[in-house]
Every structure is written in structure tokens, then in C-alpha cells.
Amino acid sequence: MIVKTIFSGFGGQGVLMMGYSFAHGAMSEGYEVTYLPAYGAEVRGGTANCTVAVGDEEIASPIASEPDYLVVLNTPSLYTFQNRIAAGGLLFLNSSIISARPSRQDMEVFAIPASDIAEELGNARAFNTVMMGAFLKRTSLVKPEIYLKSLETVMGSKKKAVVEINRKAFSAGYDFLKA
Amino acid sequence: MNSKVLMQGNRIIGEAAIRAGCRFYAGYPITPQNEIPEYMAENLRKVEGGVFIQSESEIAAINMVAGAASAGARAMTSSSGPGISLKQEGISSMAAQELPGVIVNMMRGGPGLGNIRPSQGDYFQATRGGGHGDYRTIVLAPGTCQELADLTMDAFDLADRYRIPVVLLADGMIGQMMEPVVFKEPKPRQYSADYVLKGAGTGKAKTIKGLILDPLDMEEHNWKLDRKYRVIAAKETRCEIFNTDEADIVIVAYGTAARVAKGAIKRLGDHGIKAGLFRPISLWPFPTEELRRLAGTRKKFFVFEMSTGQMLEDVRLALQGYADIAFHGRPGGVVPTPVELANVIVRQYRRDR
Numbered sequence: 001m002i003v004k005t006i007f008s009g010f011g012g013q014g015v016l017m018m019g020y021s022f023a024h025g026a027m028s029e030g031y032e033v034t035y036l037p038a039y040g041a042e043v044r045g046g047t048a049n050c051t052v053a054v055g056d057e058e059i060a061s062p063i064a065s066e067p068d069y070l071v072v073l074n075t076p077s078l079y080t081f082q083n084r085i086a087a088g089g090l091l092f093l094n095s096s097i098i099s100a101r102p103s104r105q106d107m108e109v110f111a112i113p114a115s116d117i118a119e120e121l122g123n124a125r126a127f128n129t130v131m132m133g134a135f136l137k138r139t140s141l142v143k144p145e146i147y148l149k150s151l152e153t154v155m156g157s158k159k160k161a162v163v164e165i166n167r168k169a170f171s172a173g174y175d176f177l178k179a
Numbered sequence: 180m181n182s183k184v185l186m187q188g189n190r191i192i193g194e195a196a197i198r199a200g201c202r203f204y205a206g207y208p209i210t211p212q213n214e215i216p217e218y219m220a221e222n223l224r225k226v227e228g229g230v231f232i233q234s235e236s237e238i239a240a241i242n243m244v245a246g247a248a249s250a251g252a253r254a255m256t257s258s259s260g261p262g263i264s265l266k267q268e269g270i271s272s273m274a275a276q277e278l279p280g281v282i283v284n285m286m287r288g289g290p291g292l293g294n295i296r297p298s299q300g301d302y303f304q305a306t307r308g309g310g311h312g313d314y315r316t317i318v319l320a321p322g323t324c325q326e327l328a329d330l331t332m333d334a335f336d337l338a339d340r341y342r343i344p345v346v347l348l349a350d351g352m353i354g355q356m357m358e359p360v361v362f363k364e365p366k367p368r369q370y371s372a373d374y375v376l377k378g379a380g381t382g383k384a385k386t387i388k389g390l391i392l393d394p395l396d397m398e399e400h401n402w403k404l405d406r407k408y409r410v411i412a413a414k415e416t417r418c419e420i421f422n423t424d425e426a427d428i429v430i431v432a433y434g435t436a437a438r439v440a441k442g443a444i445k446r447l448g449d450h451g452i453k454a455g456l457f458r459p460i461s462l463w464p465f466p467t468e469e470l471r472r473l474a475g476t477r478k479k480f481f482v483f484e485m486s487t488g489q490m491l492e493d494v495r496l497a498l499q500g501y502a503d504i505a506f507h508g509r510p511g512g513v514v515p516t517p518v519e520l521a522n523v524i525v526r527q528y529r530r531d532r
Contacts, residue, residue, distance in 0.1 A: 020185075020357070023185060023357060024185045027183065027185050027359045032359075033185070033357075033358065033359060034356055034357070034358050035185070035356060035357035035358070036352065036355065036356040036357075037355055037356075039210070039211055039295075039351070039355045058441070060438050060439070060440075060441035060442035060444075060445070060517060061438050061439050061441075061442040061516065061517050062352070062356050062438070063514060063516060065516040065517075065518055
């Protein structure tokens with residue numbers, strides 16, 4: 001089994017952090033992982049994306065020509081990547097700021113009002129962690145506690161309040177898909 | 180104590196180098212390897228005797244490495260394509276002076292300034308010496324982040340053992356990607372360091388130089404270097420042979436291209452084609468004998484590179500007409516998908532039959 005996920009959005013939204021923390025969590029779960037960021041002329045406000053491959057066997061290519069899962073945080077990312085998802089794939093989008101929906105019918109779409117949820121919790125910037133909550137709820141690739149521990153590790157010496165808000169944001173996203 | 184960590188390729192090189200005892204780094208920024216100097220700037224100052232210099236140019240950096248090596252330090256510099264070209268004068272000097280040192284090249288699309296995407300166009304430059312004069316450098320090509328860590332450590336050992344510049348040849352993709360890695364313990368250093376300049380003392384005066392005006396003396400120096408290169412060629416080849424036992428076709432690829440090839444091999448199985456992989460890890464010395472042995476039983480070889488065909492020449496030299504060799508290349512900074520490579524190989528294979 002090898003599954004590939006692309007995280008994409010504006011630079012500064014935290015897409016690379018999402019991919020990094022997810023890859024770290026998957027490693028802690030005992031999976032083989034690769035994390036490949038788009039690099040080069042990326043700037044804050046420009047587009048950023050990364051590809052994470054998770055598997056129980058050696059991962060040959062870290063590139064995803066047909067990702068199984070796609071997590072998009074802004075509209076340009078949806079347009080860029082919607083046609084690359086494998087048939088039957090899953091698409092997670094931040095419906096607070098993306099009003100467009102893909103025209104393809106051969107994939108499952110999860111619209112999560114992540115920015116609104118995060119704002120209600122008191123920190124709009126934690127919306128990417130809301131998305132991660134929903135993403136891991138549906139894909140079950142990393143257990144919540146393991147992911148949150150990884151998130152803390154990769155965030156390094158951030159303040160306790162930041163860790164706390166991210167825990168809440170994760171739970172909110174995780175619970176959102178239950179309904 | 181050495182647990183698994185998730186790290187970016189470039190930073191892994193920095194960490195592995197410091198663990199291997201690298202105490203001097205000089206470099207000048209260029210994408211896609213900037214995280215190496217960044218890591219060294221942050222971490223060399225934390226170890227005793229560690230020196231980091233962001234030099235005024237690539238040429239200055241390699242000459243500083245030569246200077247540090249003369250004084251006995253394990254020293255490293257890193258760059259990409261255009262910057263590596265600038266360092267060639269210094270690498271040639273180090274080869275002449277028999278100074279150890281590690282040079283990292285995170286290849287990008289060329290020639291010229293080219294672009295910053297992953298490429299394998301610097302194979303000729305790396306494996307043919309690169310600068311002027313009759314010399315070789317050891318060239319190691321990692322295919323995974325774990326190998327990046329292991330080969331960085333080995334590079335320092337080989338450099339010291341043979342008093343030779345060692346090139347670590349990877350590309351922007353391996354440099355930028357993250358994979359779990361476990362850092363191994365560095366090997367004990369058991370090399371003579373009698374060439375090292377330690378300042379005025381009571382011992383005999385020593386000189387490290389590359390200017391030898393008498394042609395007969397220079398000839399003798401060339402033959403001395405050549406004898407060393409022959410020992411290296413006999414003892415230091417490395418390769419991975421994967422899935423070749425039943426293979427109808429053997430793909431020959433290194434570094435990132437080998438990863439794409441491994442992905443393609445799986446898909447070729449779905450087309451009913453059994454494919455294996457021969458992956459040179461040391462590009463110089465090239466694992467000629469190992470490849471030739473394979474040609475005893477396997478007759479179809481397929482070289483795949485992210486270039487117009489450079490390692491292809493070494494494969495031809497190794498196989499000497501004893502097997503069919505096909506080629507597929509994507510130069511200029513393109514990393515093809517395993518699906519594309521598999522399709523190309525399927526077409527080739529069916530045409531041949």
C-alpha cells in the first residue's frame with residue numbers, strides 16, 4: 001500500500017507545515033514516508049504545495065502524478081490539481097474561502113469551513129489544523145494523539161497557547177466530519 | 180540513542196558531515212542547496228572548533244576548503260551546477276596537492292545558469308575530473324535520504340584514506356525532500372596525517388604544492404596519482420542490484436532517476452515485463468565489473484537518466500557490445516513519472532520483439 005497526498009494553498013497558509021507534520025506522524029505510526037515540497041521561486045502569497053507519500057513498502061518516487069488525496073486551501077490550488085486526483089480519490093477543501101467545486105464526479109469531496117471554525121475557536125490561523133483533523137478523520141492514516149504529538153514536535157518551541165489552540169482546532173475538524 | 184528522524188536532504192548532509200567530524204565549511208548560496216550552508220551556519224558554531232564561512236565567491240570557498248584541509252581539518256563545500264563549475268580550478272588543485280575534502284553538488288538544470296529543477300546533467304563533469312589536468316575525484320550518488328547520510332560520512336573517510344577530493348552528486352529533489360533517517364556512528368579515523376601543516380616546530384619542513392615545473396617530476400607525480408586511482412577503482416566501487424534474477428530487461432539508473440525506475444519496474448510487471456535495476460552508487464569508480472557480470476546472463480539493458488545520455492557512455496564501455504542498450508533521457512530539469520518511463524520501456528520492448 002502506498003498513498004500519496006498533495007497539500008496546496010497560498011504561501012503562508014501553512015501547507016508545508018501540514019505536509020511535514022503529517023509525514024512525521026506517519027513515520028511515528030511506522031510507515032515509510034517521503035515529503036517533497038515544491039521549491040524555487042515560492043514567496044509568501046504565492047502558491048505553495050507539497051506531496052507526502054505514505055506506505056508500508058519502499059516508496060520509489062516521491063512525486064504524485066495521480067494523488068489519492070488532495071487537500072486544497074485556496075481556489076487556484078483547486079484548479080491546478082483537481083484533474084490530477086486519481087479516480088475514486090478524496091478531495092478536502094476549505095469551503096470558507098473556496099466557493100468553486102470540482103466538475104468531476106468520480107471523487108469524493110469534503111467541504112470543510114475550516115477558516116470559520118478556526119475563527120470561532122479564537123485563532124483564524126489554525127484553520128490548517130482544522131483541515132488536518134478532517135483529513136485524518138476520513139483517511140485514518142495517523143491516529144489523532146500521534147498526529148498531535150508530531151505537530152508539537154515539528155512546531156518546536158512555540159508557546160503553549162499555540163499548541164493548545166491547535167489541539168482544539170484539530171478536534172473541531174475531526175469532529176466536523178462525524179456529522 | 181540514534182533514533183529515526185524526519186529531515187530534509189540538504190540538512191541531513193549538514194548533520195552527517197558534522198557527525199563525521201567536519202569542522203570547516205565554506206560556501207556561497209545557490210538554489211537548490213541553500214539549506215546546507217544554512218544548517219552549517221547554525222550548527223557548526225555549536226561544536227568545538229567549528230568554523231562556518233559564507234565566502235565572497237565559490238572559488239574562494241573551495242580554496243578555503245583546501246586551506247583547511249592543509250591544516251588537517253575535515254572540510255566541506257557545497258553548491259549546484261554553475262557554482263560547481265567555478266570550483267573546478269580549486270578541485271584540480273586539491274587533486275594535484277592530494278588534499279582531502281568533500282564537495283556537494285545538488286544538480287540543477289543546465290547548461291549555463293539553466294534553472295533550479297532537479298537534473299543529472301553534471302555526470303560528465305563530476306566523473307571526468309571536472310577541471311584541467313589528469314585526475315579523478317571519487318563520486319558518490321545517493322538515491323535516498325538515508326544514503327545521503329551514510330554516503331556523506333563515507334565521503335569524509337574516503338577523502339582522508341586516499342587524500343582525494345570526494346564529490347557527493349545528488350540533485351534538487353533529493354536535497355529538498357524529507358525522509359526518515361538514522362545517523363550511524365562515524366567510523367574510527369585510522370589514516371596517516373603526516374602531510375598536515377601544523378606551523379613552525381622542530382620537525383622537518385613540509386610543502387603542499389601543485390606547481391611542479393620539471394616535466395619529468397610532473398610526469399612521475401601523474402603516475403603516482405594514477406596508481407592511487409587504480410587502487411580506488413579496484414576497491415571502492417559500489418552499486419545496488421535489484422530484482423535482476425528473472426529480469427527480461429535491466430534498467431540502469433542512479434540517484435533520483437533510479438527511484439523513478441523502481442516505480443516503473445512495478446508497473447512493468449503489470450504489462451508482463453520482468454524488469455530489474457542496476458544502480459551505480461559510486462559513479463567514479465564506475466561499477467564496470469559488476470555490470471559486465473550481469474551481461475553474462477541478461478541481454479537487454481535500458482539506461483535512464485535525467486540528461487541527454489552521459490552515464491550511457493560508461494554503460495556502453497562496460498558492456499562492450501555484449502548486450503543491447505536502449506536509452507531514455509529527460510534533461511533540463513524534468514523529473515518524469517514512473518508511468519511515463521514504464522510506457523517508454525514497454526514500447527521499446529515490444530518493438531524489439
